Amino acid sequence: MxxxxxxxxxxxxxxxxxxxxxxxxxxxxxxxxxxxxxxxxxxxxxxxxxxxxxxxxxxxxxxxxxxxxxxxxxxxxxxxxxxxxxxxxxxxxKNAAIIEGSKTFMKDLLRKYNIPTAAYEKFDDYEQALSYLHTQQLPIVIKADGLAAGKGVTVAYTMEDAEKALHDMMVDKVFGEAGNHVVIEEFLAGQEMSILSFVDGETVRPMVAAQDHKSVFDGDQGPNTGGMGTYSPLPHIDDSITQEAIETIIKPTAKAMAAEGRPFRGVLFAGLMITPDGRPRTIEFNARFGDPETQVVLPRLKSDLLDILLAAVHGNLADVDIEWKDEAAVCVVLASGGYPASYAKGVPISGLEQVKDALVFHAGTAKNEAGEWVTGGGRVLGVVGLGPDIAAARHKAYEQAELIAFEGKHQRTDIAAKALV
Structure with missing residues (x-):
């Protein structure tokens, strides 16, 4: 094929x-x-x-x-x-991909069908949004309604930061039309978890769970990025919580989409927060494979991915066997200096040929006229270590990542550290 x-x-x-x-x-x-x-x-x-x-x-x-x-x-x-x-x-x-394309649609859907998520209000008027913001407790989450390359979300810990985020989105239009509407949302504390699922209408086949690291710096500090690293499985989150998320959030959402005349077929990506009381709540839904979650989930897939995708396309997803490997996977993203703000391109990359004991997925690379590897994006490479547990996979990912060099290379040093506590 x-x-x-x-x-x-x-x-x-x-x-x-x-x-x-x-x-x-x-x-x-x-x-x-x-x-x-x-x-x-x-x-x-x-x-x-x-x-x-x-x-x-x-x-x-x-x-x-x-x-x-x-x-x-x-x-x-x-x-x-x-x-x-x-x-x-x-x-x-298109009518199902709106679950990612419009955060107001997604939040309204969850509210209508009583699916657990953070409290929120939506606005298309800046002054009304600002007035509402001043009545809320901090920290607060402000989201551009539309797609913004994974960067349209601000967690504001001061009112000054919240006001700036709102002004950037609705007045300065830093995300273009994506900021015409905004969602102002209750801040949820806890552990994040990502569950990607193969979905065919109301048939939901969950993949193994993963956890992403969005902030650019260690300790979840600094601005949000498209993702600085991820790992799977999540040994510090009980399987019962994962199953609760599947039964109370993901499956009901697939059914809700079908009930709305928008049956979902593809990968439904649930971004979840496990609150201190141990209950999963929805942060977001994406309508496709996550990045960089895919880089740790697919290496753990034992079954034939092509068989699964074809089954979903032809409406037979419920009949296909899907098996997963027991080994762990940790992905460390190597980013350009300055990312997620401005950064240089065309910077020579060395050491790729030395990596023998990890998977290397190229996110933003190119070849120059001399045929040499150079940077071509903000996130340049994802180095994935595999091992019998998170500690072994993490050691391998960082060990192999050190073999790769380019001027301005930036990586977080605490990917998967939460799983070792």
């Missing part, structure tokens, strides 16, 4: 890597891909939002399955475009 993966980051590298292990996989294309992905797939220079060109390419090459990675094209209706062209595609249609 020939496959087209849409996207060009670390998530897509992990997806291509997992699909390439299937005996059923033929040619794998990735649009646009990146230099690392180009080692195991044919990269196609087509942007993720060029629907006409993507569908034409898939039809011309008789692609048997399309897998969509990023959020933007899903929210814009890329799955609908492939379905109209009669090309099998894994991912939610």
């Amino acid at each position: 020939d496959i087209l993966v849409i996207g060009g980051g670390g998530r897509e590298h992990a997806i291509v890597w997992a699909l390439s292990k299937s005996p059923k996989a033929g040619r794998i294309y990735c649009a646009p891909g990146n230099a690392g992905i180009g080692q195991i797939a044919e990269c196609v220079p087509i942007g993720v939002n060029e629907f006409d060109r993507l569908t034409a390419f898939a039809a011309e090459r008789n692609v048997d399955l399309v897998v969509v990675g990023p959020d933007d094209p899903l929210a814009a209706g890329i799955v609908d475009a492939f379905e109209e062209a009669a090309i099998p595609v894994f991912g939610p249609r």
